[in-house]
Amino acid sequence: MKQFEANFDGLVGPTHNYAGLSFGNVASYSNAAQASNPKAAAKQGLQKAKALADLGMVQGVLAPQERPDLYTLRRIGFSGTDAEVLQKAAKQAPALLNACCSASSMWTANAATVSPSADTRDGKVHFTPANLVDKLHRSIEPLTTGNILKATFNNDRHFKHHLHLPEHANFGDEGAANHTRLCSDYGKAGVELFVYGQSATNPNAPKPVKYPARQTLEASQAVARLHQLEDESCVFMQQNPDVIDQGVFHNDVISVGNQNVLFYHEQAFLDTEAKFAEISRKMNSEVHFIKVSTEQVSIDDAVRSYLFNTQIITLPNGEMAIVAPTDCQENPAVFAYLNELTTLGTPIKQVKYFDVKQSMQNGGGPACLRLRVAMNEQEIAAVNQHTLMNDALFNKLNSWVEKHYRDTLTVADLADPQLIIESRTALDELTQILKLGSVYQFQK
Numbered sequence: 001m002k003q004f005e006a007n008f009d010g011l012v013g014p015t016h017n018y019a020g021l022s023f024g025n026v027a028s029y030s031n032a033a034q035a036s037n038p039k040a041a042a043k044q045g046l047q048k049a050k051a052l053a054d055l056g057m058v059q060g061v062l063a064p065q066e067r068p069d070l071y072t073l074r075r076i077g078f079s080g081t082d083a084e085v086l087q088k089a090a091k092q093a094p095a096l097l098n099a100c101c102s103a104s105s106m107w108t109a110n111a112a113t114v115s116p117s118a119d120t121r122d123g124k125v126h127f128t129p130a131n132l133v134d135k136l137h138r139s140i141e142p143l144t145t146g147n148i149l150k151a152t153f154n155n156d157r158h159f160k161h162h163l164h165l166p167e168h169a170n171f172g173d174e175g176a177a178n179h180t181r182l183c184s185d186y187g188k189a190g191v192e193l194f195v196y197g198q199s200a201t202n203p204n205a206p207k208p209v210k211y212p213a214r215q216t217l218e219a220s221q222a223v224a225r226l227h228q229l230e231d232e233s234c235v236f237m238q239q240n241p242d243v244i245d246q247g248v249f250h251n252d253v254i255s256v257g258n259q260n261v262l263f264y265h266e267q268a269f270l271d272t273e274a275k276f277a278e279i280s281r282k283m284n285s286e287v288h289f290i291k292v293s294t295e296q297v298s299i300d301d302a303v304r305s306y307l308f309n310t311q312i313i314t315l316p317n318g319e320m321a322i323v324a325p326t327d328c329q330e331n332p333a334v335f336a337y338l339n340e341l342t343t344l345g346t347p348i349k350q351v352k353y354f355d356v357k358q359s360m361q362n363g364g365g366p367a368c369l370r371l372r373v374a375m376n377e378q379e380i381a382a383v384n385q386h387t388l389m390n391d392a393l394f395n396k397l398n399s400w401v402e403k404h405y406r407d408t409l410t411v412a413d414l415a416d417p418q419l420i421i422e423s424r425t426a427l428d429e430l431t432q433i434l435k436l437g438s439v440y441q442f443q444k
């Protein structure tokens, strides 16, 4: 049976804005309070998704979340009509309003961790939504994420959906951004590499001093247990705390893998040699570790350009391509490196650039915008087919964005009650386009 890796890109929600919500994420902080363009953001995302579908990749979309999140605002004591809740929050606690308005669910690499059926003991594809407890604006995502995943991968025979991990710092979980699956072939059992920022239960273990380590070892181990993975197919590796302190808030800002390739910066991990030896032993087949040295690309350039927040994809002809943001073209050291990379004799033969600047300004590159799900033909047939990208869906979603999205949004606009109506009208229509049923609270 044929095997594929599908990418499910997050649709950018109508409230996409720059509120500076993510301490430790350099782009989020440095673009705080700028005006955003939700329409352009959504269209940039759609262009990338469609281009991958046109390359012959299996490409899907995941719906965004309902924002403003009035349920959380009511839960923390704001009362009255919807408009009153919004206006009271804007006046009394603007930071809380901003947290309840973020379109951060667009970064679906943080939606969940996914283990394909070839790796799991029960032969199902397992999903665990990330609890994202490190950031308030993200911690309100997992329940709705679970609803959206269940409506998209809606078949109990093939897909197993878990509840997100307990909402406590000991179980800080950021999903696929800190998880890479290596394999010789998508359909063969592989090695799942879990990269954590700190161990919550060992106070003496290394950890960053300036910025938070969002993923814990304990969370990664819990996900591996839930997903019924064999010890022999898991590797737990620690991210270098020094690079977290330089703005590498997720592992996918400093390394990315695909099949038997792991592309990484030499400063990405702790204990690199021993852990790579463990990966090679557990893979039992050749692994290409493509190292980028500090001399070639500094951590600062990697964080600014998102060289490692790229997607490495296997094209239908078997060659690999790297999907990079145009910011990589604009950075001389990174552009020179990428031009050289395709000549080095590694499996990566092409670079494809995409403008995803609206997302980049919040620290989200091409890889943040997608959740990878390796599936066989039967599993793909069991996915909600209305979520899979093709010409018709692309045209429908572009018209939907054109109809409902604003082309400028400032943080001050988040207090506008009209935004609630616009957002709910758009999302209600989207659930009909994607045939998701009632995934949002306002629909229940």
Ligand SMILES: N=C(N)NCCC[C@H](NC(=O)CCC(=O)O)C(=O)O
Binding pocket: 017, 018, 019, 020, 021, 022, 025, 028, 029, 102, 104, 107, 109, 110, 135, 138, 177, 249, 250, 252, 253, 362, 363, 364, 365, 367, 368
């Ligand atoms: N690397 C991956 N996989 N994802 C990127 C997530 C970016 C996101 N930015 C934000 O949430 C910024 C929102 C704001 O500031 O308005 C975050 O920091 O969690």
